[in-house]
Amino acid sequence: MSSTTATDSTPVPKAPNIYLLAAHPHWRDSRVNRLLVRAARGVGSVEVNDLYDSYPDYAIDVEAEQAKLARADLIVLMHPIHWYSMPPLQKLWLDEVLSYGWAYGTGGTALAGKDLWLVATTGGPEESYHPQSYNRYFFDAFLPPYEQTSVLCGMRFLPPLILHGARSATDDEIHSHVQTFTERLGSFPNWPEIDELGDCPTCVVPPTDRPRDDEDAAAMSREFGKILSRGTAAMSGAAESA
Numbered sequence: 001m002s003s004t005t006a007t008d009s010t011p012v013p014k015a016p017n018i019y020l021l022a023a024h025p026h027w028r029d030s031r032v033n034r035l036l037v038r039a040a041r042g043v044g045s046v047e048v049n050d051l052y053d054s055y056p057d058y059a060i061d062v063e064a065e066q067a068k069l070a071r072a073d074l075i076v077l078m079h080p081i082h083w084y085s086m087p088p089l090q091k092l093w094l095d096e097v098l099s100y101g102w103a104y105g106t107g108g109t110a111l112a113g114k115d116l117w118l119v120a121t122t123g124g125p126e127e128s129y130h131p132q133s134y135n136r137y138f139f140d141a142f143l144p145p146y147e148q149t150s151v152l153c154g155m156r157f158l159p160p161l162i163l164h165g166a167r168s169a170t171d172d173e174i175h176s177h178v179q180t181f182t183e184r185l186g187s188f189p190n191w192p193e194i195d196e197l198g199d200c201p202t203c204v205v206p207p208t209d210r211p212r213d214d215e216d217a218a219a220m221s222r223e224f225g226k227i228l229s230r231g232t233a234a235m236s237g238a239a240e241s242a
């Protein structure tokens, strides 16, 4: 009979590191995300970052965020859907933390091989996300920006967990949703559908398409300053000779 002891050569799989970013601008008004965050805090392998609590002044610590991401196997974006997208601080976090040469582009491989999971809620019920209803599109139509952001950074985009109609859901529905979410967090990466996902496609961003770096931006700003001061001098010269 075989048993798993400290002397066995079979490696014991290490517990996954999960980094969960929770972005809710008004926790006091939250019915669902509040419960999801509370549940996540109870799962051992999860580090929760409440973005609006960490960065009330929107001054994101990019280095600290990148260090946390580098350690993570799974990155969870959790938020209410606002204007068919994410709350502004979550968007700013993406803008600043997922930088060229780190997260994507030449040398940008820090996130390659990780997984990204969107956990979101909508006010509109599922049937409102339909061509014949007021949200006009199936909800999937709003997912490509999330999916392509993951893929550009070499991450697999896991099937999102969405609770529609969060404002009108019954307590039982919310309870069952929180339970599903907690089970998922606890059982990652052993989700049946992960095996069916296949590898993440590779997206190469050529150096010609790289964003302007800080040095370019500083040079631009110096040039702009010169143009402005020339303009001001010319205007005051014109005023003097008038």
Ligand SMILES: Cc1cc2nc3c(=O)[nH]c(=O)nc-3n(C[C@H](O)[C@H](O)[C@H](O)COP(=O)(O)O)c2cc1C
Pocket (backbone or CB within 6 Å): 029, 030, 031, 032, 033, 034, 079, 080, 081, 082, 083, 084, 085, 121, 122, 123, 124, 125, 166, 167
């Ligand atoms: C500024 C703002 C924009 C919103 N935009 C949408 C939207 O585009 N689609 C939608 O279904 N619900 C929208 N909602 C409703 C929220 O998604 C809903 O209140 C939230 O998911 C409920 O989760 P909570 O109980 O954790 O706050 C919006 C709410 C706010 C405050």
